[in-house]
Amino acid sequence: MKRYYPPLLITGILISAHLSFGILEGYSRTGIAILVAIAAELVMGKLTYGKWPHPASAYITGISVGILVRSPFLWTYVLCALVSIASKYVLRLKDRHLWNPSNFGVSALLFLAPASASLLSIQWGNVIWPMVVIWILGAVIVWNVGRLHISATYVASFLLLSFISSAVTGNTWLATVAPITGPMYQLFIFFMVTDPKTTVHSTSGQVFVVFLVALVEMFLRLNEVVYAPFYALFLVGPTSLIVDEWLRSRRSVTVPNVAY
């Protein structure tokens, strides 16, 4: 049942936000991103592993793409979803994919097609309550799946590091933390940085890595990179996985498992 919590949360966020504020470019674009992601997952999963994969993960990828990508062109949604899923099957290390799929997809899209697409970068309405609802629901759900420490560490790191950014740039602290009050960040905090497949194994390692994400993001922001969180995760995520796997392999060599 727990595997359905994140898809249910993100669907709830999408529907309530769109009905309240019309945040989507259109149902068709989000719909096609979901369909492409699920179709690609089913085809690639079945052919690769010989069994039908559960579509929940692909659904989250597709809906994330549908919410995040802002573009007048339908192809951006199709290709972003396809790239996201394909990355899971191509960019792998020891049977794990290196990038969170939608993080890879949107980063690639932003980097390769800047004239055609941007990301969701607005508030949903002018009041704080939609965000409060998302924060509460999101916190409950990531706590339920044992990932609250990751989200919480990221938020705390972002807020603290914003003091440094503010001091360096001379901008007010409120202006510096403004992005985290927007919905784009909620998807990032609750769905991307917590992805179980692309986080390191130990709890302390997860806390450290997500702090690194916030730290790299701060440096990117100081260099005026608009979509800093996505690029920070893009850089730190796979690197930490590689290091994690290397450390684990060293431990397994030096301290062989002994079955009793």
Place this chain on the structure above:
Amino acid sequence: MTLAARARALWVVWFAVLAGSLFAIVRLNKDAMGAVATSNRFGFTLVESAKRLGVDFVHQGPAFDRKLDHIMPQVASMGAAVAVADFDRDGWPDFYVTNSADGSLNRLYRNQGDGTFKDVAGELGVADVNRAGTGVSMGAVWGDYDNDGYEDLFLYKYGRPELFHNDAGKGFTPAGEKAGLPAWVNANTAVWLDYDRDGKLDLFLPGYWNEDIDLSRLQTTKIMPESFEYAENGGRKYLFHNLGGGRFEEVSAKLGINSRRWTLAAAAADLSGSGYPDLFLANDYGIPQLYINKEGKQFVETGRESGVAKTPKSGMNASFGDVFNDGRLAIYKTNISEPGVLVQANDLWVPKKESGGGLQYDDLASSLGVDLGGWSWGAQFGDLNNDGTLDLYLTNGYISAGERSSYWYDFAVIAVGHSAIIGDAANWPAMKGRSLSGYQRKRVWLNDGLGRFTDVAQVVGVTDTYDGRAVALADLANRGVLDVIVANQHGPLLIYRNTVEPGRHWIELALEGSSSNRSAIGARVELQWNGRTQVQEVSGGNGFSSQNDRRIHYGIGSATKADRLVIRWPSGKTQTIENPQIDRILSVKEPS
């Protein structure tokens, strides 16, 4: 095949899928940037000729309260405007341009008929209108509100709006308090229209900033939009019903117009086919609004139902054009597109042919190639090469300052902030001399008549990179071609003189109402020629802070005759002219 070999083969396949998708993204992104012409084979050229024509106007921007110094280039980013009319009835189009610094002078350029212009604003009383304490000019529109045959001038400001009566082309007199205009409005657009078809021009004046704000004397810095895309704390809207005798009654609430969105552009045309002018509002920080006119008794907002208000953007232009030559007026709304940061894309809302009860629109901007125009401002439809299809001239560019530095990152950061953050100017990061979508390449999109527009700006001669705001089209020398006037913020007024290659024919119409308003604003004209038709309407202000010449211009390509002109006057009368003469300006008076 072993399992390992099969896995390797599949990996290669998935790698190919991934690489192919990434390659496709790069290619499609290149295509999305639009077709750009590289050779001159379009039948016209535009040569910037302002100084040669005697026009040396350079716009001065406003300077507001020092509390806004850190973002002054943004709050002082508008005010360059142009409006065309033959104010002295000598048969030659003149134009009025606004200035926006305290104490600066607006100009009225009289067309001397010999190809040159002379500023007569001072001697006629419409120059010194930016005096301290009265606000600064944002634009103007011409309309004969008292039907005396001379176009009067309405000046909108961030300040006290002014209505000037045209005294037979010899001077202008402020209409004074009896006109009933409000003491202060922060507006960037106004439209003359006869919404109730009573033969007297009414005036629509939608606000941008809240009218309680005097930007030169701020009580608080909490004046900014409450959201980048959902703001409803802008200026109120005014609809002034013309009572006659130089008096107006404000009726917006009574007729159902209660919006407080941040309107930057508005235009009126009969979009619903009712015979009454509807209103389209392009709003900054939100969705646009489409007010359908119910027989002059009510305006009903149908933005969402009609499809034009699906997505909140940063609307900055409202203009109409029959882009397919099938009688449907499409709406062109400009927005912001900045590669890598914000791709709102411009909208071209085309009415569906079969909408089955109610006006329905599809956005065809991407399909037709008129979507990406940078930080877009004013745009106008007109047949620039007289080939029989409407082309589209777009100006753009927000703030051109430091060439190697950009404010975009900080702008993106604050734009996403909660209302408590974005709404207070004190929270906005300082601009520090940086550009924001500055030095942009303009667009002159040529309509091939087959559903595709090609940008020919660079090859036909439009190479400026000023911060363009208003665009107005007019046949300044009565030659049968549309020249282009562009008002630039903090920049020179440009006049692109048009030369169309021989053998392309045209018709122009100078309409005069009798039972309709004398300016004929709202008259709908259909020209039929060579199996083709094109509809245009006389406008009382459209684009961004601009007004084209009221005379309607048609190019008819190589056709040597036109079959029919059908004029539907604002009064509802229909007049048909068979076999109208071509290659001349036809003066048509409404039959009594």
